[in-house]
Amino acid sequence: MTQPTHKDYAGAKLGMWLFLFSEMLLFGGLFLLYGVYLARYPQEFTTASRHMHLFFGTLNTAILITSSMLVAMALTAIQRNQRRLTLWLLGGTIFCAAVFMFNKYLEWSDEFGRGIYPNSPKLAAGPPGESVFYGLYYLTVGLHGLHVLVGGTVLTVVAVRVWRGDVHAGDYIWLENGALYWHLVDLFWIFIFPLYYLVL
Amino acid sequence: MSSDSHAPHIVGYGKLIAVWLGLLFFTGLTVWVSRQQTGIGHVWGSLAISVVKSGLVITFYMHMRHEGWLLRSLLFVALLTLAIFIGFTFFDVLYR
Amino acid sequence: MTSAAQFSPATSSFWNDTGKSGITSWVFSTDHKRIGLLYLYSVLTFFLIAVSLGALLRIELMAPGRTIMGPQTYNAVFTVHGVLMIFLFIIPGFPGAFGNLIMPIQIGARDVAFPRLNLFSWWLYIAGAAIIVTSLFTGGGPPDTGWTFYVPFSERTGTNVSLAVFGVFIVGFSSILTGVNFVTTIHRLRAEGMRWGRLPLFVWSVYATAWVQILATPILGITLVLILAERVLGTGLFDPTKGGDPLMYQHLFWIYSHPAVYIMILPGMGVISDIIPVFARKPIFGYKMIAFSSLAIAGAGSLVWGHHMFTSGMSDNAVLIFSFLTFVVAIPSAIKVFNWVSTLYRGSISLEAPMLFALSFILLFSIGGLAGLILGAAATDIHVHDTQFVVGHFHYVIFGGAGFAFFGAMHYWLPKFYGRRYHERTAVIAWALLFVGFNITYFSMMVLGMEGMPRRYYDYLPEFAPLNLVSTIGSWIMISGLILMMVNLFRGLFRGEAIGQNPWGGATLEWSVPTPPPTENFIEEPVVTHGPYDFKGAGIP
């Protein structure tokens, strides 16, 4: 049969996109809740978001944007058959992911230290809107963090495959799909950042 | 490798860097806007900026620019669905 | 059809021509037909467990007061009955079993787009199912929340809700991946000549279903994650004492679970649209409208979730809009029903088992669907919401609709894969028992609901006793029918009369390949030259 059962490039990409759609809806549920509770507790959300670490938030935004660019470059590099450069760029992306997670770790430990974590006595004592805000914040950012971990792992696997030569200028669907996934992780953050760190 | 009729598009490094600069600029802008005292308008302002930013990522980094109508319209359907889910919930929340 | 399709000896088929054998050749197989059968057997297992639980529910409700179990047990039983039926039988059942078995052949493909992902989906399904089953025997015991897991009760009950919810999450993930796989397959792997306008209607319905799986299931996923977070971390997003809003849970839950009812019914409608033309020897009436209405149901069906919340305290404006949209979804269903009936006109109808199931589907689905209209109208829903009327409605559409379509599909397609068939007369008797028992059981429930008997009631006032007894007796008739049907069907598949390539005279591609189909489905690449119901074009007498 002429059907390319083995490498259907467009098919693989379509599949990846479909998967990304379902990821969007997954996060969409949390954004929905955010919208509803923002409408209900605008005051509390404002106060609570003032206590967020704007510095970490902005830094992490920049880091993710950079990583997104690096992985996009990695795709260009592999298309141009620059294997070594591809590896460096992927390495850069993964490095960014690690820094991002490290920052998150610092930020969260500080917040935990201040008594802000789900179901903490401090939040329970405060106005309900704030505890809802932080509840959402931890869940959304936690889920995002999980995606960063998964994305980082996927890109590591891709890097290994590039290094072994399984992924090359003639067949780079793995890299392309991995990159798509990584961009999506970046996209979510582009929304999380203003919603949680900047609502005044 | 590919049964596609059209050859893969290669996006040059220069363009990627330009988009990167744009994204950084918008990040700065959104932070700056949020520090101005403009009330609840912020939420809409910063969301609008986020939409522009994600548009950049999707168009250039995710190569949507070079995809056919199929993927574009599917993306549209997915986003529309999400918008409806969120929007319709507000029929309840806003009028309760 | 494919002129080149040859009769090959039945000795070489997907059952044996991989050269491998034993259990590993099944559970690690990437062949869509083997995976389809894996799904079939797994979902049937859970179906039989859940059906027995349903029988227990009916026995308990036979008379007021305690009959065979206490209230706590009863609550656990209906919860587990609902969870197994919905999440482990009917939602994964159609796409998993028949979507896999039939859809790739019908579009002329060798396999699905991502065969390994397909296998992975099945494994996820099994893992999720195993977790759900574990949750019944560990921790605080089987969950007792109802399949809807409504907060704040589900946050507070001491039973093992967390694990069960986690299991459902995994199953949901499997469902998403199946959806991704199928949409890609239908877009990319259609054989030459298989234009969109020539897709069999079953494929159309699987396509629409797959979209619902992709776009709605993630919302269920996040909702379940949130319940877990509520229970484990105490985030309080739905907890009224912590500022959360229990109604938001209901919104999220139904944003998925209403479209999910169309995951259940759409493939069923597809099966019916495939069976009726074959047994009436006539092209389907209004092909385009039926195909389009599948998409319309999937699309509009995503907009009506609020009709489960008319009494919840939701705003009146929302009631207005959701009630209106609910009625809009009824229109494409009506179109289908009218088109099916018209297909019979001036045909040549043969009443074999698959056709009997298809015709009774139309009737039962119509009863259930029309009852849905009573639920969709705001004023009347207030009275019958959360009563046995709702229970009657959804058993009519799920069991009478999707369930009967599933049974019909088993009679119609399974012989193709086994090369042997069931005993016809017995199948008709079993069908009759099922049909009669079904109506006695569930019609009584609808009447009870109109009279005001709430659902999820372990005990009830004496005035409801007579009809409950009738309903229970009906369930026994149904039980005898179901057992007879299963025994006859599977006995036939292994020992029955052998069948040829095209026992029913169908014009879709699956009937153009040898029985049972070879591993790669087609001996030569098919080139499609006629529509799926063009019997003349296919050269079928």
Place this chain on the structure above:
Amino acid sequence: MYPNPLTTTQAVDPVFKFILGVCIVLLVGITLTMIAFVIRYHRSRSPEPTSQASGNVWLETVWIAFPTVLVLAMFWFGWEGYLSLRNVPKNALKVTATARQWSWSFTYDNGKTSSKLYVPVGKPVLVNLVSLDVLHGFYLPAFRVKHDVVPNMKNHVWFVAEKSGSYDLFCSVYCGTGHSGMITSVEAVPPAQFETWLNQRGGAEHAGKELLEKHGCLGCHTLDGTPKVGPTLKDIWGRSVTVLTNGKERTITVDDRYLRRSILEPKADLVKGYPPVMPSFKGQITDDDIKTIINFLHAGGEAAPKPDGAKLAREKGCLACHSLDGSSGVGPTFKGLYQKRLTVLQNGIRMTITADDTYLRESILKPKAKIVEGFQPVMPDFSDLKTDEVQALVEFIEGVK
């Protein structure tokens, strides 16, 4: 369409009739057509299809348009009816219904509480719905009204009872083990009687029992010795129970401290064999109330205080027919009845008997068995009375000398 429906029932029932009617017509039509086709075009009669039609634009348009019109009509009537359910008449009497696992309690404007919803006939009633724990549902099938009871949310329903009588009130939203037992009733009584009832203070026999009712204890506990969701409270004081404390089993004797702890920290000592579902009442119940309850449980060694025969005789309407002063009414007087020699008819046979305990009990439970000569067999049977109530009545009659 229904300008000003007087009652909720009148708002909903026409919608039901309309939709059901249309549905039945459609269903019968579709079914008959299908059966007719199957018979007419059965392969035995029609060996070959006589048409290969695969569509018809006109027909298809018709059956898009036709259902559209029908469903829009259904939608609109449904919505109109719904609006009537939502628009509360201005003069409605206000009552608050408090739901908890698994009992109802109703509070009136003047602070009176009751476990049944008493309402005056003919007057609209607005019920505000409050939940103390999980979701419940306030459902009155007779009036076609239902609304969820959601914690921290202001919901309401309204209805009018047109005829006096007792109507079932169910909990419609699943709320746990006792869901199906969360039933009470609406008692619609003539307005005058309602006023009397409303202004009657301290109706219950004992303040302690009233508190148990008010706090919903009786949703899970009984006073008659049968276990419900929780252990019975009958004879609880001094009983020895096996409890789980932090997972360890121990046996203790019930005393005041234990009772207090059971109410305030129910999870501390869990009675073996029961689910840990009792909520803590800390902050919901005053110390005085706890004392009253504990006192009641002390004395209530035999739990429910003995019913008051005199009061029962009045409430059950015995005194409407039987006098206490020797005069003869619809029935014989109670005065001097005990141990009197009477001539009665049993199955039409005359006999003479002595009015002893057994006889009195029988007369209450099965009045038709023996009819005192000279009276009509009109006494209703009171077999729904509890044993101890019958006993109390018998004792009361014995006391009327």
